Amino acid sequence: MYLPEPIVNLIDGFQRLPGIGAKTAQRLAFTILKMDDEDVADFAQALIQVKRDLKICTVCQNISDQDICDICQDKSRDTSIICVIQETKDLIAMERTREFNGLYHVLGGAISPIEGIGPEQLKIPSLLERLSDEKVKELILATNPNMEGEATAMYLSRLVKPFGIKVTRIAHGLPVGGDLEYADEVTLTKALEGRREV
Structure with missing residues (x-):
């Protein structure tokens, strides 16, 4: 079955997550395709923000958006x-x-x-x-x-x-x-x- 490269990359990306198998990854990827552009942009921004803005608490080692x-x-x-x-x-x-x-x-x-x-x-x-x-x-x-x-x-x-x-x-x-x-x-x-x- 042929799928365009962007959807294959998205499926591969979802499969890297723990507990996500091939079928679930495919279902998630096709769900993203059906979403409004604004919702997809918000989702992508949330992913970027988590990686960019979260840090580790200097006291307890919990995740946080501030030093403590x-x-x-x-x-x-x-x-x-x-x-x-x-x-x-x-x-x-x-x-x-x-x-x-x-x-x-x-x-x-x-x-x-x-x-x-x-x-x-x-x-x-x-x-x-x-x-x-x-x-x-x-x-x-x-x-x-x-x-x-x-x-x-x-x-x-x-x-x-x-x-x-x-x-x-x-x-x-x-x-x-x-x-x-x-x-x-x-x-x-x-x-x-x-x-x-x-």
Whole structure:
């Protein structure tokens, strides 16, 4: 089947996204063709803006449109508790529960020797720098309950021990092998409530 090069390039572009197979990429590309020119321009501008205007928060490593994200600037949050998560999408899931009012630290992944990700690829130095602040009393390890997340939590608990900070792990109300971003609010709330000291 022959398709013009621009549509083939668009399909290829969509296929580079995680979870998008050939048929879905083709469906998305043809949906773009049917959209109004203005809507397509807005969509393209949104893509460009995300890459151009977003940065990493200098405190928690979350994505932000400013040097320090809104969560880190929020004076009503409990600065004595830091919740360590793997990715920004996990932060979004935690915030949906409306149960956690502390601060976050985004690692940017998990230890995974198979994928060539070691502790040096994660945002651990900036976490350790934050822990030197005497205000921090508890570190919640909310990495995913899979092999990589457990390895990362164990590594961090050992690394943080000399700081004398209480280290807890979210309870396994989450299915083993699951990801935080797919958990519902009730499950995440129970996991937070049932966290345990490591």
